[in-house]
Amino acid sequence: MALLEVKGLTKAYDQLKVVDTFDLKVHQGELRCLLGPNGAGKTTTLDLITGRQKATSGIISLNDTVITHWPEHLRVRHGLGRKFQVPAVFKGLTVQQNLTVAHNRTTSPIRNMFVLRDGAAQTRVRQVATQVGLARRLRDKAEELSHGETQWLEIGMVLIQNPQVLLMDEPTAGMTAQETYKTGEIFNSLKGSHTLLVVEHDMGFVRQIAERVTVMHMGRFLAEGTIAEIENDSEVRRVYLGKEGKASHA
Numbered sequence: 001m002a003l004l005e006v007k008g009l010t011k012a013y014d015q016l017k018v019v020d021t022f023d024l025k026v027h028q029g030e031l032r033c034l035l036g037p038n039g040a041g042k043t044t045t046l047d048l049i050t051g052r053q054k055a056t057s058g059i060i061s062l063n064d065t066v067i068t069h070w071p072e073h074l075r076v077r078h079g080l081g082r083k084f085q086v087p088a089v090f091k092g093l094t095v096q097q098n099l100t101v102a103h104n105r106t107t108s109p110i111r112n113m114f115v116l117r118d119g120a121a122q123t124r125v126r127q128v129a130t131q132v133g134l135a136r137r138l139r140d141k142a143e144e145l146s147h148g149e150t151q152w153l154e155i156g157m158v159l160i161q162n163p164q165v166l167l168m169d170e171p172t173a174g175m176t177a178q179e180t181y182k183t184g185e186i187f188n189s190l191k192g193s194h195t196l197l198v199v200e201h202d203m204g205f206v207r208q209i210a211e212r213v214t215v216m217h218m219g220r221f222l223a224e225g226t227i228a229e230i231e232n233d234s235e236v237r238r239v240y241l242g243k244e245g246k247a248s249h250a
């Protein structure tokens with residue numbers, strides 16, 4: 001049984017289908033990479049899964065429950081977590097406070113900010129900070145973090161809410177090579193215990209983290225397999241990867 005399943009997913013603007021009868025199954029504990037050229041429909045697919053955009057047709061199910069027509073906030077409550085490209089951290093708060101606020105979103109908003117010293121919550125905050133490599137920055141304000149660290153904080157803020165599936169759109173965008181590598185290590189450590197769907201263009205990063213890879217092209221499913229299978233697929237090479245097996249778009 002797939003944890004996240006998408007069947008016949010379609011998003012049309014007038015006559016133009018930007019996602020076209022797309023199928024995808026992501027299993028529990030899997031880290032799936034979603035690749036494709038610019039405009040392939042990757043971000044739209046994530047938007048349809050999270051409910052940010054409405055599907056024209058098709059079915060989305062999470063843990064055997066059809067959520068296709070659910071509003072965004074109910075999907076979040078049902079276990080969909082998403083990291084957006086633009087950081088949404090509170091700059092004036094510390095790493096610890098940001099994680100605490102995110103943690104308390106899963107409980108009651110009224111408790112928010114009043115439970116900063118709550119023991120169980122703080123244990124969890126430290127645990128997640130360690131997972132995303134920010135254990136030593138807990139007392140630093142978010143505004144003092146580098147771009148990469150800010151992205152990791154955001155990943156932590158999604159993780160701390162214990163989503164069943166975590167969706168990420170180009171998590172390494174704007175990162176240095178070193179930050180990108182460290183992000184790969186963070187993702188690798190999440191494998192097995194977390195279920196992730198990651199959109200990326202950076203092929204070095206994809207090679208570092210990939211298990212199964214799905215490729216989209218013009219809204220449609222193009223290929224699926226291991227990274228080696230994908231890199232040797234002639235259609236994938238033609239539409240997405242250059243001769244040297246590099247993404248031709250970045």
Ligand SMILES: Nc1ncnc2c1ncn2[C@@H]1O[C@H](COP(=O)(O)OP(=O)(O)OP(=O)(O)O)[C@@H](O)[C@H]1O
Pocket residue numbers: 013018036037038039040041042043044045
């Ligand atoms: N509101 C809209 N109206 C019409 N077309 C749209 C709209 N929003 C997106 N599109 C089109 O949908 C297609 C898919 O866009 P999407 O952002 O999902 O692609 P992507 O695979 O995420 O690309 P990238 O790699 O550049 O991020 C694009 O051709 C885009 O121009």
Ligand SMILES: [Mg+2]
Pocket residue numbers: 042043044169
């Ligand atoms: Mg996109």
